[in-house]
Amino acid sequence: MAEPVITLTTDFGLRSPYAAAMKGVILGINPQARVIDLSHSIPPQDLRQAAFFLRHAVPYFPADVIHVVVVDPGVGTERALLYVKTGSHQLLVPDNGCWTVLADQARESLTVIRLTQLAYWRCPVSATFHGRDILAPAAAHLSLGVDPARLGVVVTEWVGLETASLAWNAEGMRGEVVFVDDFGNLITNIPAEFLVRLATPPKVVQVGERMVRLSWVETYGQAGPGTVVGLVGSGGTFEIAVAQGNAARQLAADMGTPVLVVVEG
């Protein structure tokens, strides 16, 4: 049988010993667990970026994997820590909404448990590092076969996350840049389903204050170098790129920049 897998997604950065400490705690409880880094470079305390990351990483994993997420601006306050099972995915995560994007497709099969059972925590618990002292040990115990129900109490309310704005009006579909990847591609929250319903692909898009003419392509390489292109990205939303270039730089755009897909008469 395959060994249990625990993934880590944090905003700890790479110089800090925090992620290493979590790995040590996990292996101390379950030496068989395999720990896989997803990212430790979520921008500090940026819940929206954490949500985007989880939305585009977790669904590709098989069932039984346990995803530990530590982007936790409220550490040490009264905010809860949760075990979440949504569809086939399991997460251990602070109650700050960054995981709720994963529940949209699976409301019917959602279990949320507030972690209360100190027996599965490190002792003592520090006030500022619940990732190491609560979430990591809880994940390790789960990976040993502990029933999630034993970790705490089922809850039916949790914190939501204000999602990026998305609205349809007379001019077209208005959304925003929700991620800029290392290639400078602008990933928006405008769904492919909207674009495929258009009679013709969009030719003009407003990025921030700027009106931009774009070539509609299926992939980056279909246009000449420097051309601004529009396409459906690998995550299923509208994406703006510059062939062999950097759209974020060229269009002076960043996360949060409003994007309007102009629909012609």
Add this chain to the structure above:
Amino acid sequence: MAEPVITLTTDFGLRSPYAAAMKGVILGINPQARVIDLSHSIPPQDLRQAAFFLRHAVPYFPADVIHVVVVDPGVGTERALLYVKTGSHQLLVPDNGCWTVLADQARESLTVIRLTQLAYWRCPVSATFHGRDILAPAAAHLSLGVDPARLGVVVTEWVGLETASLAWNAEGMRGEVVFVDDFGNLITNIPAEFLVRLATPPKVVQVGERMVRLSWVETYGQAGPGTVVGLVGSGGTFEIAVAQGNAARQLAADMGTPVLVVVEG
């Protein structure tokens, strides 16, 4: 039985093939070994940062894990390479003092062996990459069950590391910033034991040249945004943070900045 675990902590950075080469060497000798990255982003040749990292990462790991550390400004000189067993922790590390913080709690159970047995090294050994050619193969052989005593000769002297200054005087406790994490929190070397002995929590701290009034909290979230707070950090020392902000930027502090906890009355 769980597979043997080897961790890597280096200053190689992420673009270089050096850490990858070490992983290949380890797997070539022991395909069962599990290699876990702790960090490859220790600042280049910064032994104090390496020491801080090890101090706050290694103790969380279970016994039997082998920690390979390659922060090695003296590579290729006469400096020794060591196998260290301190308490339940095993390290393979250059003789430069970065590991000695781990020995403070465990002097009684300390074994240090200078690596001399070429049979456990790659051949030929390059003059500039002992991590790949000596430490990685030694770790892999250990993970196969080789007795550490066969790697070389027991030594009773090794290089120390000048630790950050810490002194008590009429004004209070004077230490320094020993780490700035990715949140901008200032972690000092002033121990929690000192703080808990005070009649009242400190209200004023001097950071560099600057006198700073602070609110004493148990965790970041207990003060309003922008407030400078003092607390005991997750590593057990005095830490200065700014609630929902960045203390390093706001107080113009960095590693090495002197910190004085002012004691009143």
Add this chain to the structure above:
Amino acid sequence: MAEPVITLTTDFGLRSPYAAAMKGVILGINPQARVIDLSHSIPPQDLRQAAFFLRHAVPYFPADVIHVVVVDPGVGTERALLYVKTGSHQLLVPDNGCWTVLADQARESLTVIRLTQLAYWRCPVSATFHGRDILAPAAAHLSLGVDPARLGVVVTEWVGLETASLAWNAEGMRGEVVFVDDFGNLITNIPAEFLVRLATPPKVVQVGERMVRLSWVETYGQAGPGTVVGLVGSGGTFEIAVAQGNAARQLAADMGTPVLVVVEG
């Protein structure tokens, strides 16, 4: 028996969910596979840097490891995706030449297969993320024991990569900086074999426009701080360093900077 190992080398960076998605896809097909990160910090779409990385990482791995490489400026165009077996090394890689450095030593035992069998791909295949949708699943199927011949058709032509220039003339050996590591060391493409044939070690080197006097050493630590030194690096080529300093900064050199080893008399 050891579990199958799949390594990942990409230019995705650390903030993006792309590498995480690939890990999920692999584990979904083969939960036993062990996924090892080599680097996700290859400079975006930089094939030469990818080639340098592979050249100095892959040869250290044992046979049977599967190396997935996603530096893919041509994603979605007609460029092929390849399975390559060169000597004992297996790669899954876009047909852009970044792997061909590994074939130089092993032309006799080279198998190249163009991936055509959709049965081993995710469905549907996105136009912009073949790493996730084709290479990762192909690697996972291989790790389950699928015969590479079933992935596609053998090809005998592939894209090459223009390598860095290297020429011998009256003045000496002219090459270039092919990598600058995190220590600022300048790694050139001038082979050690050339240097050892010289009557005396080189004393002067031209780096860009600058004539530099250097001390020939075997390792960084043999010269006083700030001294410019020349040596044979751990990858077997001529390397310029500054003892306890940063040669790239001190000599204003970067990747691609021409280097002339001046041969006297």
